[in-house]
Amino acid sequence: MAKETTKSLVKKQVEEINKSAEITEAYFVGLLWSDPFNNFSEYSDTITQDEFIHDVWGFYFELGRRMYDEGIKKFDDITVHTKVKEYNIIDDFEKYGKMITIEDAVNIVKENVDNIEHYYEVIKKNYVIRQLFLLFGEKVLINKGKYDWKKMNREQLAMYWNDKVNQINLENVNRYEVENLYTDPEEFIRKLEEDSADMLPFYNSILLNSISQGVARGHVFMWGGFGNTGKSSIMSDKFVMSCIANKEKLLIVLNEEDAQSFRQKIVLSILNHEYGTGFDRKRMVNGQLKESDKELIRKAFQKMREMIDGVDSQIKIIFMEKYVMKDLEKIVRFWANRGYINLLIDTHKVSDDSQYDQRWQTFVEDMKTIYRLTRKNAGGCNLRTVVTFQLADSAIKNRYLGFDAMAEGRGAKNEASVVMMFRPCWSDEYEGEKRELDCYKLKKRSDGKGYDKEFFKLEKGKTYYLVFTPKNRFGSNNENAQPVLVIEPAFHRNAFYEKGWTFVAKDYN
Known part of the structure; x- marks a missing residue:
């Protein structure tokens, strides 16, 4: 029954x-x-x-x-x-x-x-x-x-x-590890300190560091922007300069511009941060350098050599004429075995050896390969990896930038611990316009107890960028109260000044 x-x-x-x-x-x-x-x-x-x-x-x-x-x-x-x-x-x-x-x-x-x-x-x-x-x-x-x-x-x-x-x-398992949830608090603290020591902060970027704490080892950081808006310039100033200042070995993989073009950005960043000066980058491009420009360039390289303690090989630049993923993996593993634990890929795109019919499939699968190279375990190299990528042209009309701006390759977000993307401010977001943004910066109170918001508007005649954070495993993202970062670019100095915060309505037009 x-x-x-x-x-x-x-x-x-x-x-x-x-x-x-x-x-x-x-x-x-x-x-x-x-x-x-x-x-x-x-x-x-x-x-x-x-x-x-x-x-x-x-x-x-x-x-x-x-x-x-x-x-x-x-x-x-x-x-x-x-x-x-x-x-x-x-x-x-x-x-x-x-x-x-x-x-x-x-x-x-x-x-x-x-x-x-x-x-x-x-x-x-x-x-x-x-x-x-x-x-x-x-x-x-x-x-x-x-x-x-x-x-x-x-x-x-x-x-x-x-x-x-x-x-x-x-019973046939030879060895495995089991740990109790409870552990000695001193051991717990020691491991926390070890993990935080592996964070590489962005260079001279208090606000940017407050979002993700920097770039962590074993993790992928994705930085997206529209074409010709300064993706490479920003990461050269924030990430590459940090590797220089912290004497960290770095491998830069380029597939669009060459090493000489990339050096121009670093020269301008050093002149800005170390000497508070700069000059028109166009003169580097057309070769019409003044003698004063040449002296500044010499000063920049001398300063760079001081910052890296004279180790000329601290940062390697590799230009890949063909962006082939299996070749990239071999290159990264070779240099990772020689202590190059920081990796900048500029720009990640659909690789030239695609095995898939759809472009987005290739983009996502290649990001999986990059993550496998980056992670701490399972055959990874325990890297700090920063990947720049281009946002979809169709998203240029989006006021709010989220994963939709990645278009067909949005599945690549799963391989990253942090995804940030930026766009120039729109004309109607400036002071006096119908969609003007309420921006603010935090100012410490005179009694030292907390901070007050000091509000400001975007000044007409200047250029501003808005930095969105759709994904963040090390803090908040835009979906759970992380404000949008406001920066002001100065390309003649390759400098990107943090101005404060704002919130952007979640609409796409």
Whole structure:
């Protein structure tokens, strides 16, 4: 009798899963079809047709995925019917209701795109449950003790049953480490101090350092900007100058400008920071240097030599005519083994040896390679890695910069611990304009107890940049109260002065 009761319970659970999945899968596929360009880019490679319980939604998912892979950005009636004939799937298309079925799903959910991740997770969990059921049988759907499959997510379910298998082989494990949560507080403090000592602060940048504490070893820092806005210039001043000042070995990998062009930026930064002067960089480019310019350049190199204690090889510059990821990995590992623990890649882009049909796939997969090189364990080199990258041209109209500004390669954010991106201020954000920004800097109180906000406006006639922080594992990001940093560039000095903070409305026009 008990056995029959168990079977009846399991049958009921299976029916509930199938019924719920019919709605969830319809909503998920409907959202994919409602905005193929953005949504299929995120999910086309993370889920397969086999993971759908209901064949109808597996069919429409796979049809949409194939069209997306061909570069089709909008699934209109004519295009879909053309592709159905081309793929020779007319019978299935008609069996499942042709365009009426998918259009109904799109109309229901097209305004609820924020729920797409939830639907995705439910589908993935259902697939995990079915696979576990095949391996372990009815017990997967029977709650026992602390085990409650309905309340567990897919990772927890997989971990629970994987643990059951691991326990069988535990006695065969030669060595593993177990630590208690509680430890000696002095040991805990010592490790904290060790970790913080591995942070390399940005050069002369109190506000920028307050966001991420600098660049940590074993982590990737991504710095994004639009074309020709100064990505390389800013990182040369903030990161490269920090390596010089802290006598840190650094490997600079360039794939757009050469070493001589990069040196120009550092010369100007040193003149600005060390001597409070500079000169028009155009004279470096056209070769029309005055004798006073030449003297300043000599002073800059002399100062640089002093700062690096005469170790000319402290910073290496490598220009890659072809940005090939397998070559980059060999180069980085070679120099990392010689103590070059800091890495600047300027600029990360789609590599020339792409093995993927879609550019965004290459961009993301290459970032995974860079992270594997950077991380502390699992064969990594324990580097501090800074990667500059170009924001999508389509995002230039965005007032607020978030992950959408990374366009097709936004999945690359997963490999970085910190993602920052910047843009020039818009004309309507200056003082007296309709969208003027309320900016502020913190001023210490006369009694030494705390700070007051001192407000200011953006002054017309000057150039300002706004620095956004969409991701930050070492502090707050813009989604949880981190303000936007305001800086003022001075390219003739290769200097970027921190002016204060502001908040930008989260709109994209």
